[in-house]
Amino acid sequence: MEKAEVDDWACSELNGVSLGDKRLNSRSTSILKALSEHPEASIPESLRNWSETYAAYRFFGNDNVTHDALIKPHREMTLKRIAEHRIVLAVQDTTSLNFSGLQLTEGLGRIGSDVNGAKGVLVHTTYALSDQGLPLGTLDQRVWQREKKKEGKNNSKIASRDKESSKWIDTIKEIANVTEALKQTTVIHVMDREADFYELFAEAQDLEQKFIIRAHVNRRINRTSRRSDDGGRLLQQLGRQKPLGTVELEVKAKADIETKRSALVQLRALQFKLTPPKNKPLKIHSFKNHVVDLTAVQVTEIHQDEEGLEPINWILITNVSIKEPEDVLLCVQYYCHRWQIEVFHRILKTGCRVESCRFSTVKKIHVYLALLTIVAWRLHWMTLLGRVAPEAKACLVFTAQEQTILSKLILKSIAPKDCRLVDFIVLLAQLGGFLNRKSDGFPGAQVLWRGWHKLKDFMHNLALIQEPETTYV
Numbered sequence: 266m267e268k269a270e271v272d273d274w275a276c277s278e279l280n281g282v283s284l285g286d287k288r289l290n291s292r293s294t295s296i297l298k299a300l301s302e303h304p305e306a307s308i309p310e311s312l313r314n315w316s317e318t319y320a321a322y323r324f325f326g327n328d329n330v331t332h333d334a335l336i337k338p339h340r341e342m343t344l345k346r347i348a349e350h351r352i353v354l355a356v357q358d359t360t361s362l363n364f365s366g367l368q369l370t371e372g373l374g375r376i377g378s379d380v381n382g383a384k385g386v387l388v389h390t391t392y393a394l395s396d397q398g399l400p401l402g403t404l405d406q407r408v409w410q411r412e413k414k415k416e417g418k419n420n421s422k423i424a425s426r427d428k429e430s431s432k433w434i435d436t437i438k439e440i441a442n443v444t445e446a447l448k449q450t451t452v453i454h455v456m457d458r459e460a461d462f463y464e465l466f467a468e469a470q471d472l473e474q475k476f477i478i479r480a481h482v483n484r485r486i487n488r489t490s491r492r493s494d495d496g497g498r499l500l501q502q503l504g505r506q507k508p509l510g511t512v513e514l515e516v517k518a519k520a521d522i523e524t525k526r527s528a529l530v531q532l533r534a535l536q537f538k539l540t541p542p543k544n545k546p547l548k549i550h551s552f553k554n555h556v557v558d559l560t561a562v563q564v565t566e567i568h569q570d571e572e573g574l575e576p577i578n579w580i581l582i583t584n585v586s587i588k589e590p591e592d593v594l595l596c597v598q599y600y601c602h603r604w605q606i607e608v609f610h611r612i613l614k615t616g617c618r619v620e621s622c623r624f625s626t627v628k629k630i631h632v633y634l635a636l637l638t639i640v641a642w643r644l645h646w647m648t649l650l651g652r653v654a655p656e657a658k659a660c661l662v663f664t665a666q667e668q669t670i671l672s673k674l675i676l677k678s679i680a681p682k683d684c685r686l687v688d689f690i691v692l693l694a695q696l697g698g699f700l701n702r703k704s705d706g707f708p709g710a711q712v713l714w715r716g717w718h719k720l721k722d723f724m725h726n727l728a729l730i731q732e733p734e735t736t737y738v
């Protein structure tokens with residue numbers, strides 16, 4: 266990638282955006298760029314002067330500017346990146362954004378428990394990762410508000426739960442659709458315990474979509490029919506399997522989302538058949554006799570006695586074809602990358618501070634979220650690119666001028682040509698307060714976005730000094 270492309274990444278992520286007006290299209294790019302340069306800042310702070318800020322607020326309020334219209338071009342770019350990989354993980358997860366402080370904002374819904382009365386929006390994102398865990402972009406994002414609970418109606422809770430669980434299946438359908446043309450790429454949907462329900466397994470099988478899901482319930486498996494009570498419980502049956510071996514896994518440490526620890530785990534696997542549940546009225550589907558073939562993988566941590574840490578004990582359910590013990594290990598490693606979506610959520614909230622915006626309607630919040638989703642992804646991608654591809658060149662992320670400034674600021678010397686990205690990522694982190702001692706490991710997203718903010722400020726000030734005739738607005 267050339268220097269010009271680095272500068273224009275905002276243009277290419279929004280390439281082909283269609284907001285019904287040329288000026289709106291180009292405004293979207295300039296706002297995205299401004300937000301990405303100051304991920305922690307508020308809108309007036311990012312846009313630096315009143316006329317730009319005013320134009321931005323008009324942009325957010327325009328009826329043609331929608332969340333979907335802005336996510337769409339980014340998704341197209343994500344599909345292009347995906348096409349270069351043989352295996353891609355499509356990780357789905359929900360998070361809530363808390364806007365309880367916005368008393369006057371129209372259209373916010375309930376979030377969290379009913380008791381605390383928190384208000385906000387819910388976001389369900391599908392985040393694409395390479396099989397090495399490198400974030401490739403957002404494939405799908407749904408935003409909605411829960412309706413107010415009606416007094417004395419018990420059904421509404423069940424109805425809203427049903428409505429909200431259909432998001433997992435609807436997303437799989439959508440992704441099956443948009444990735445259909447990618448013949449060289451296998452997409453594996455990765456989901457947490459919330460997605461453990463029969464309809465999802467059956468629907469994914471029909472759509473020929475692969476998935477890895479963490480089990481939530483100890484099901485009765487291998488029953489002879491929907492009505493029968495034979496077969497055994499998944500957990501007990503799995504426990505009877507001979508262990509396939511012991512491996513070391515890299516997993517998220519409990520306290521800090523960005524710290525990893527290594528865990529020694531034992532693996533077991535079991536192939537089984539799942540019949541439709543007995544009591545559940547299968548309203549949305551016609552799966553009466555639809556038996557699904559699945560594999561369960563048990564991951565049990567051994568020798569874990571560090572205080573305060575819960576040993577890993579997962580059961581994963583997958584329809585990925587498993588023939589060798591190596592296939593089992595691959596599935597487990599893919600599942601371990603799932604927490605990157607939690608890192609993404611944290612960048613969105615703590616790094617980009619999406620919850621501190623002050624918009625008057627939820628529609629504007631949705632639009633803002635779409636732009637910050639792209640910003641957060643790019644920050645996340647940048648954080649991990651140096652780790653996943655240590656030989657990647659610095660020019661993938663930094664312009665020549667940025668490389669020079671970083672070298673002069675931190676190393677007090679001139680940047681060598683053709684430097685590795687990973688070296689500049691560390692310099693950027695140092696600008697953000699990273700100490701770079703031997704024990705510090707690789708810098709996390711937080712010091713990087715702080716460094717990024719400082720670097721962009723420095724560049725901006727430099728430009729001002731170099732152009733003395735600039736008129737100030």
Ligand SMILES: [Mn+2]
Nearest residue numbers: 358359457459
């Ligand atoms: Mn979740």
